[in-house]
Amino acid sequence: xxxxxxxxxxxxxxxxxxxxxxxxxxxxxxxxxxxxxxxxxxxxxxxxxxxxxxxxxxxxxxxxxxxxxxxxxxxxxxxxxxxxxxxxxxxxxxxxxxxxxxxxxxxxxxxxxxxxxxxxxxxxxxxxxxxxxxxxxxx
Amino acid sequence: xxxxxxxxxxxxxxxxxxxxxxxxxxxxxxxxxxxxxxxxxxxxxxxxxxxxxxxxxxxxxxxxxxxxxxxxxxxxxxxxxxxxxxxxxxxxxxxxxxxxxxxxxxxxxxxxxxxxxxxxxxxxxxxxxxxxxxxxxxx
Amino acid sequence: xxxxxxxxxxxxxxxxxxxxxxxxxxxxxxxxxxxxxxxxxxxxxxxxxxxxxxxxxxxxxxxxxxxxxxxxxxxxxxxxxxxxxxxxxxxxxxxxxxxxxxxxxxxxxxxxxxxxxxxxxxxxxxxxxxxxxxxxxxx
Amino acid sequence: xxxxxxxxxxxxxxxxxxxxxxxxxxxxxxxxxxxxxxxxxxxxxxxxxxxxxxxxxxxxxxxxxxxxxxxxxxxxxxxxxxxxxxxxxxxxxxxxxxxxxxxxxxxxxxxxxxxxxxxxxxxxxxxxxxxxxxxxxxx
Numbered sequence: 067x068x069x070x071x072x073x074x075x076x077x078x079x080x081x082x083x084x085x086x087x088x089x090x091x092x093x094x095x096x097x098x099x100x101x102x103x104x105x106x107x108x109x110x111x112x113x114x115x116x117x118x119x120x121x122x123x124x125x126x127x128x129x130x131x132x133x134x135x136x137x138x139x140x141x142x143x144x145x146x147x148x149x150x151x152x153x154x155x156x157x158x159x160x161x162x163x164x165x166x167x168x169x170x171x172x173x174x175x176x177x178x179x180x181x182x183x184x185x186x187x188x189x190x191x192x193x194x195x196x197x198x199x200x201x202x203x204x205x
Numbered sequence: 206x207x208x209x210x211x212x213x214x215x216x217x218x219x220x221x222x223x224x225x226x227x228x229x230x231x232x233x234x235x236x237x238x239x240x241x242x243x244x245x246x247x248x249x250x251x252x253x254x255x256x257x258x259x260x261x262x263x264x265x266x267x268x269x270x271x272x273x274x275x276x277x278x279x280x281x282x283x284x285x286x287x288x289x290x291x292x293x294x295x296x297x298x299x300x301x302x303x304x305x306x307x308x309x310x311x312x313x314x315x316x317x318x319x320x321x322x323x324x325x326x327x328x329x330x331x332x333x334x335x336x337x338x339x340x341x342x343x344x
Numbered sequence: 345x346x347x348x349x350x351x352x353x354x355x356x357x358x359x360x361x362x363x364x365x366x367x368x369x370x371x372x373x374x375x376x377x378x379x380x381x382x383x384x385x386x387x388x389x390x391x392x393x394x395x396x397x398x399x400x401x402x403x404x405x406x407x408x409x410x411x412x413x414x415x416x417x418x419x420x421x422x423x424x425x426x427x428x429x430x431x432x433x434x435x436x437x438x439x440x441x442x443x444x445x446x447x448x449x450x451x452x453x454x455x456x457x458x459x460x461x462x463x464x465x466x467x468x469x470x471x472x473x474x475x476x477x478x479x480x481x482x483x
Numbered sequence: 484x485x486x487x488x489x490x491x492x493x494x495x496x497x498x499x500x501x502x503x504x505x506x507x508x509x510x511x512x513x514x515x516x517x518x519x520x521x522x523x524x525x526x527x528x529x530x531x532x533x534x535x536x537x538x539x540x541x542x543x544x545x546x547x548x549x550x551x552x553x554x555x556x557x558x559x560x561x562x563x564x565x566x567x568x569x570x571x572x573x574x575x576x577x578x579x580x581x582x583x584x585x586x587x588x589x590x591x592x593x594x595x596x597x598x599x600x601x602x603x604x605x606x607x608x609x610x611x612x613x614x615x616x617x618x619x620x621x622x
Contacts, residue, residue, distance in 0.1 A: 083253065110249075114222065120267050120286050125260035147259050148454070149476065151290030151429060151568050153595050153613060155588035170611055171572035175453055176426070176478075178570050180597070180611065194587055194597065196570060196613055198427065198476075200454075287593070288615065290429050290568060292456050292474060294449035309472055310433035314592055315565070315617075317431050319458070319472065333448055333458065335431060335474055337566065337615075339593075361531065388527075392500065398564050399542035406537050425537050429568035 067172075069096050069137040076133050079141050091129050099169040099179075101134040106162055116160035118185070123163065124152060127181040127195040130165035135177040135199050138169065144202040148176070152195040158185035163192075175201055206311075208235050208276040215272050218280050230268050238308040238318075240273040243301055255299035257324070262302065263291060266320040266334040269304035274316040274338050277308065283341045287315070291334040297324035302331075314340055345450075347374050347415040354411050357419050369407050377447040377457075379412040384440055394438035396463070401441065402430060405459040405473040408443035413455040413477050416447065422480040426454070430473040436463035441470075453479055484589075486513050486554040493550050496558050508546050516586040516596075518551040521579055533577035535602070540580065541569060544598040544612040547582035552594040552616050555586065561619040565593070569612040575602035580609075592618055 071079070073093045080088040094102040103126065105111075111122035128147055135145055163186065169179040176198055183193040210218070212232045219227040233241040242265065244250075250261035267286055274284055302325065308318040315337055322332040349357070351371045358366040372380040381404065383389075389400035406425055413423055441464065447457040454476055461471040488496070490510045497505040511519040520543065522528075528539035545564055552562055580603065586596040593615055600610040 086249070110225070114282075119264075120289070121260045121264035124263040124289075125258075128259050143253075147293050149290065149292045149427065150259070150263075151288065151613060153288045153587075153615065154286050155595055170570075170608060178572055178611075191587060194595075194613065196568060196611065198570065288566065290474060292448075292476065294456055309431075309469060317433055317472075330448060333456075333474065335429060335472065337431065364527070388503070392560075397542075398545050398567070399538045402541040402567075403536075403538035421531075425571050427568065427570045428537070428541075429566065431566045432564050 067138065068098055070140050071137045072096055076137060079136065083143050087129055091126070093133060096137050099134070099138065099172065101130060101137060101167050103130040103133060103165045103167070104162055105165070107160065112160060118158045118160070118163060120154065123158070123183055123193050124150065126163055126165050127152060127183060127193070127197065130167040130181050131179060131197040131199065134167040134169055134179070135172070135201070138172055139201060142202055145199050148198040148200045150195055150197050152193055154193050156188070156190060156192045158192040159187060161186035175203070177201060206277065207237055209279050210276045211235055215276060218275065222282050226268055230265070232272060235276050238273070238277065238311065240269060240276060240306050242269040242272060242304045242306070244304070245301055246299065251299055257297045257299070257302060259293065262297070262322055262332050263289065265302055265304050266291060266322060266332070266336065269306040269320050270318060270336040270338060273306040273308055273318070274311070274340070277311055278340060281341055284338050287337040287339045289334055289336050291332055293332050295327070295329060295331045297331040298326060300325035314342070316340060345416065346376055348418050349415045350374055354415060357414065361421050365407055369404070371411060374415050377412070377416065377450065379408060379415060379445050381408040381411060381443045381445070382440055383443070385438065390438060396436045396438070396441060398432065401436070401461055401471050402428065404441055404443050405430060405461060405471070405475065408445040408459050409457060409475040409477065412445040412447055412457070413479070416450055417479060420480055423477050426476040426478045428473055428475050430471055432471050434466070434468060434470045436470040437465060439464035453481070455479060484555065485515055487557050488554045489513055493554060496553065500560050504546055508543070510550060513554050516551070516555065516589065518547060518554060518584050520547040520550060520582045520584070522582070523579055524577065529577060535575045535577070535580060537571065540575070540600055540610050541567065543580055543582050544569060544600060544610070544614065547584040547598050548596060548614040548616060551584040551586055551596070552618070555589055556618060559619055562616050565615040565617045567612055567614050569610055571610050573605070573607060573609045575609040576604060578603035592620070594618060
């Protein structure tokens with residue numbers, strides 16, 4: 067199955083529906099069942115010591131998996147997070163972050179998968195999240 | 206075991222170390238192995254439709270469990286989130302939120318527990334999180 | 345909302361559908377949105393040192409939440425585990441274990457809640473699980 | 484960093500320490516920070532309809548991550564599961580199962596990673612688990 071929305075479609079959707087998100091997140095690549103999204107870490111995302119905060123990493127993982135799902139099913143804004151479990155493994159640097167999301171199962175009512183988070187300039191991942199989204203019924 | 210920091214100690218700690226957090230979160234009650242924290246939902250925390258965003262709920266759960274742990278072990282700022290798994294169950298309203306955190310196990314190196322999140326004016330919980338914090342070694 | 349199946353109904357259901365489970369698990373109490381289930385730890389459930397194994401604790405948590413859900417919605421055998429996240433906090437003893445399950449949200453398609461596990465003769469909980477079950481559509 | 488135990492070492496360790504596990508699980512490949520383990524599904528692992536049970540899949544994921552960790556750190560039997568979160572995505576068939584475990588972070592006191600579970604003869608994964616193990620202090 068191929069994506070039904072591409073980078074341009076997803077970014078236009080974010081600007082229209084979630085302008086706050088559109089200013090922080092950029093779609094880099096859309097693949098079947100997968101996406102790459104980057105986040106510009108702003109002042110509000112940093113903790114003392116210059117590390118990106120947990121809530122900012124949560125926001126990036128959540129946004130990336132949402133967009134990966136919409137890319138496959140189309141612009142259903144009511145698709146919502148059911149659960150998100152994140153393991154924090156390394157302290158990110160103060161720079162931009164990159165999320166690699168993949169969908170492991172796309173069913174009629176649930177999209178299940180995971181997201182690996184990377185900090186610019188560090189090779190090993192800094193966090194890993196398992197995510198489930200609920201897809202609204204058709205009709 | 207009794208808490209070693211009370212409401213005033215925790216709020217002073219937040220103001221000194223995390224001024225951004227101190228402006229959003231208030232400690233309401235400190236108990237042995239438990240705490241009540243509230244969050245004033247600001248513009249940046251709301252999604253279209255007037256509901257509090259997932260990252261804002263994550264931030265509240267994370268902050269509440271952090272403070273519950275510090276209340277028992279003292280002001281060790283380097284105590285960090287190891288993992289946080291959150292189930293979103295109901296859409297919160299646009300108002301303030303309340304977190305009830307409890308520590309289920311306080312070991313030498315890990316603090317493990319959960320947090321129930323409530324939306325002002327709704328009785329059933331809107332989200333539930335399992336949280337693990339890593340405690341820095343003494344010395 | 346009151347349970348639609350009581351202790352006797354649930355145990356008869358287990359004997360008919362899952363005889364292996366019926367031999368290990370006993371329903372102690374059925375409440376609205378909650379249940380108490382005990383497990384007799386057999387030889388196969390023990391690890392060296394006489395502690396109950398992780399998979400046996402998983403089985404107890406899973407079974408307890410399944411029965412808590414069926415008690416509320418009736419005997420729909422096709423209700424299946426979607427996700428289960430368990431934190432192991434203390435080493436249980438070699439004896440029987442008790443699960444206290446509670447449903448935090450019972451929707452049309454998902455049942456979400458948690459389970460606390462206790463080891464006979466120990467007061468603090470030994471493990472805590474967050475569980476989501478998928479409920480088959482009606483009709 | 485290279486593994487310090489190979490297939491033969493791990494299987495000998497299981498036979499000596501966990502003979503019940505050694506009869507069900509086989510190590511297929513050991514890689515740096517990763518392992519492939521298979522499980523022979525026996526009568527006790529099957530549910531009505533001929534599908535492998537949740538607890539059996541939990542046991543496989545748990546065992547695979549344990550062995551992946553020991554392969555890197557050596558035979559420390561007291562390494563124990565701290566948390567395991569499993570998403571069940573598809574119904575497995577009645578045959579053997581395969582686990583692909585990878586370590587995402589190997590710290591001094593925690594080993595964190597995930598495990599993908601496959602059912603013989605099915606291409607997409609049937610379950611995905613995030614796992615954290617606690618490593619005993621040296622000395």
